Amino acid sequence: MNQSDFLKVVLPFKDKVFRLAKRFLVSTEEAEDATQELIFKLWKNKDKLANYRNIEAFAMTMTKNYCYDRLKSKQASNLKLIHSNYKEKETSLDKKLEYMDSVRKVHLLIENLPDQQKLIIQLRDIEQYDFEEICSMLQMKPTAVRVSLSRARKTIREQLTKQHNYGVS
Amino acid sequence: MELANIEKLLIKYENAETTLEEEALLKKYFLSDTVAPHLKEYQPIFEYFKASNNETFTNKINFKTKTRNFTWLPVAASVALLVSMYLGSTKFNEYQQRKAATKTLAEITEALKMVSSNLKKGHQAFNKLYVYEDSVYKIFKK
Numbered sequence: 001m002n003q004s005d006f007l008k009v010v011l012p013f014k015d016k017v018f019r020l021a022k023r024f025l026v027s028t029e030e031a032e033d034a035t036q037e038l039i040f041k042l043w044k045n046k047d048k049l050a051n052y053r054n055i056e057a058f059a060m061t062m063t064k065n066y067c068y069d070r071l072k073s074k075q076a077s078n079l080k081l082i083h084s085n086y087k088e089k090e091t092s093l094d095k096k097l098e099y100m101d102s103v104r105k106v107h108l109l110i111e112n113l114p115d116q117q118k119l120i121i122q123l124r125d126i127e128q129y130d131f132e133e134i135c136s137m138l139q140m141k142p143t144a145v146r147v148s149l150s151r152a153r154k155t156i157r158e159q160l161t162k163q164h165n166y167g168v169s
Numbered sequence: 170m171e172l173a174n175i176e177k178l179l180i181k182y183e184n185a186e187t188t189l190e191e192e193a194l195l196k197k198y199f200l201s202d203t204v205a206p207h208l209k210e211y212q213p214i215f216e217y218f219k220a221s222n223n224e225t226f227t228n229k230i231n232f233k234t235k236t237r238n239f240t241w242l243p244v245a246a247s248v249a250l251l252v253s254m255y256l257g258s259t260k261f262n263e264y265q266q267r268k269a270a271t272k273t274l275a276e277i278t279e280a281l282k283m284v285s286s287n288l289k290k291g292h293q294a295f296n297k298l299y300v301y302e303d304s305v306y307k308i309f310k311k
Contacts, residue, residue: 018226
């Protein structure tokens with residue numbers, strides 16, 4: 001396997017790896033480092049890659065483990081919180097402000113979810129993997145994934161409704 | 170898509186029972202401009218999901234991170250070895266030369282000392298001769 005073959009395998013999912021890393025490590029720089037590190041790890045073990053049925057799923061599992069390790073290490077204990085700007089649709093200004101606010105709130109709500117739910121939300125709702133793939137990535141049973149996902153979705157929606165109704169954040 | 174259907178899908182969605190296709194339908198509905206007022210609260214969620222999917226990793230992939238390139242190591246080592254051998258041999262030669270020089274110096278000084286001591290002897294003899302000659306001179310003059 002030479003570099004261009006390898007890139008053909010890796011490029012389709014490098015963004016997904018990056019986004020997953022960013023979900024956990026928060027800062028863009030950390031996530032970039034993580035992605036680079038991960039791709040490099042894959043490259044070093046390129047001879048063994050053929051043994052894996054689904055390299056993408058394998059890469060996502062590696063990313064997850066890498067992120068957990070990073071979060072455990074002291075080095076990452078003082079990560080900065082950075083909020084990205086989200087594009088919104090054309091609406092009147094105050095509505096727009098309110099709307100942007102709730103989109104950002106969704107980000108915070110996901111941030112506050114337990115690690116596993118965060119992970120599953122990212123894989124399912126953002127990256128749109130099917131349940132089988134998620135199960136193989138996380139070595140979890142389908143029912144467990146569903147329960148976790150359902151809890152995460154409900155938490156997000158309930159929190160949003162609560163904040164919306166009472167105007168407290 | 171009719172509202173009742175969407176509401177049904179939303180319940181399924183929250184129970185994590187929707188398929189990817191159904192979720193795509195929901196996404197499409199909530200990203201359109203015709204969201205029913207009582208469902209507005211779901212909108213930011215799907216908006217957020219869509220926005221987060223747009224982030225990309227733009228850095229160039231680097232295949233050489235953190236690996237040291239060892240190909241130059243033997244070259245550097247052999248160069249270092251050659252230089253040290255060269256320096257060592259010149260130093261050694263210098264040392265040998267100095268040793269030889271001090272030896273010859275010692276020999277020369279020894280020889281010169283001998284010469285000078287011999288010369289001194291000769292000088293003393295001359296002195297005696299002078300004394301003799303002086304006295305002869307005195308005698309013959311008188």
